[in-house]
Amino acid sequence: MAFEVTNDSTMKTSRIQDLATAILSALALTASIAHAADPLPSWNDGKAKQAITAFVEKVTKEGSPEFVPAPERIAVFDNDGTLWSEQPIYVQLRFALDRVKALAPQHPEWKAKPPFSKLLSTPKEEHVAVSEQELMEVVMAAHAGITTEEFEQVVKDWIATAKHPTTGKLYTEMVYQPMLELLAYLRANGFKTFIVSGGGIEFMRPWAEKVYGIPPEQVIGSSGKLKFELRDGKPVLMKLPEIDFIDDQAGKPVGIQQHIGRRPIAAFGNSDGDLQMLQWTAAGPGPRFCLYVHHTDGVREWAYDRDSHIGKLDQGLDEATTKGWTVVSMKDDWNRIHP
């Protein structure tokens, strides 16, 4: 390098231009080095992987008719079943179970009041049949009367030690390695990655940055109402026992519009809860990418679709097939499931 490092503010414009050219060349070279290594090593060569890389190359190629400027490269990901395992029960349902049990002594009335009564009388490992609405009710009630910061700490403490009932791994180790690679690959290509989940927004934010590299402002989820208060002169945000928004099914495009205000060009899901988000993404102008994760691996993960207790998956799978969206078979397309 022949540059002299100087603070001389009178440095000639021509030298600044030389410098800019040098930086751009260096960055282009770095990009070509990154390109040489496979950014998706846990993906087997096949249609799904090819479709992903073809889409990314297409929208990032300047001058091409399908080029998409970086600020418009918005990619949205469902969480449960798309970024991490959702079997045998949603992680957040397990969190709510633990939380309700921990708080039960302070709430004797829960013993007779569904859905609390149902949760309290069910052993941990068993499947509990509650609707998403019921789950949110439980979550809201169990967390009322504490501040957002106190709740963040409760989640951090729980997620640091809570283990999956059958694998014994931490839940944060039950994420999908191929999807971690995909998130990083998209970001390296100028995409902004968002989570758009039916799960609680404040349940995901405390760990999403560390686990997925997704900062809190890019996590969209279901939420409860909040209230600003001065408590002993100190401003706090109290969590109220009231649902504010359910970010699932037809709620997902609404959540996307409220938080992002721009239609995504790529969407990733695995259930009927993601169908409207995929439809909304697919219907925009220009290049679009929709991917549906099909849980086909009964050995390394779980094999389920139409007759699963984990929500409904029929319509999403059918529409993905009909519309030619990219369907990932976990068994065939992924050579590794968890990190």
Added chain:
Amino acid sequence: MAFEVTNDSTMKTSRIQDLATAILSALALTASIAHAADPLPSWNDGKAKQAITAFVEKVTKEGSPEFVPAPERIAVFDNDGTLWSEQPIYVQLRFALDRVKALAPQHPEWKAKPPFSKLLSTPKEEHVAVSEQELMEVVMAAHAGITTEEFEQVVKDWIATAKHPTTGKLYTEMVYQPMLELLAYLRANGFKTFIVSGGGIEFMRPWAEKVYGIPPEQVIGSSGKLKFELRDGKPVLMKLPEIDFIDDQAGKPVGIQQHIGRRPIAAFGNSDGDLQMLQWTAAGPGPRFCLYVHHTDGVREWAYDRDSHIGKLDQGLDEATTKGWTVVSMKDDWNRIHP
């Protein structure tokens, strides 16, 4: 430049390291060039400007006890009166007036129904006394039954030609040049800049990126309810005539938590509507920066505070003074107001 551009994936690690060092040196040099020029030329030297640069230097200095990692450098800005002029009436009120008048022939019932009747019987240039709640009602009703994309186009068309009643400038030319410089300066120092306004989120997003460099996902505002629908098989988001959220006063910290999920370290406002946002920002741990714009320039802009019809400004100004927040006197601290 002595680098050979190559796609050879077997390139030796030492050469990649050389390259990385070269890029870092070049970037450091670029940073020092940027530093040499005054990033805030429209700010007069004085307490306010010094407070801003001292804060930014402090939180960006690695190794210092007050260093703040880039992802946590969140800065929130009120819009009306903080980033652009709000006199003689809020721009969005003017937009609503024009919109209600344009739609009135289709709504004969509005003639007798307040607040529509009040708006329809008031000449444009005059001040219309409506509460924020009334304004939102009008905005919601006037925009019901159209999609988010149709509304975006209505706003784009309006903002492209609508002019300020006394200066004759486009509204987008009524932004504050010193604040544009401040936004750019903060972003150049790794801050993520957000608008947090009582105004409509979908009224600001169509032009905020072009005017302020703030993308739609970093605009927080008041909002109406949305509904996902398939219209002739095509997914749309319909705007419903129902208020979803008022992002003002105690609503601002709530909006910040819902959208960002992280407490800002810097906040900028000009009225009592911004007070809770400033309090929430100020009360966090570590270095904090709160700035209050005081409208003192009756010649180049408008001089108003306590007895203004533009909301209330008493409590904010008092608290800013008491708590030692940075108070900007537009007359004394800014050598230019509009671009």
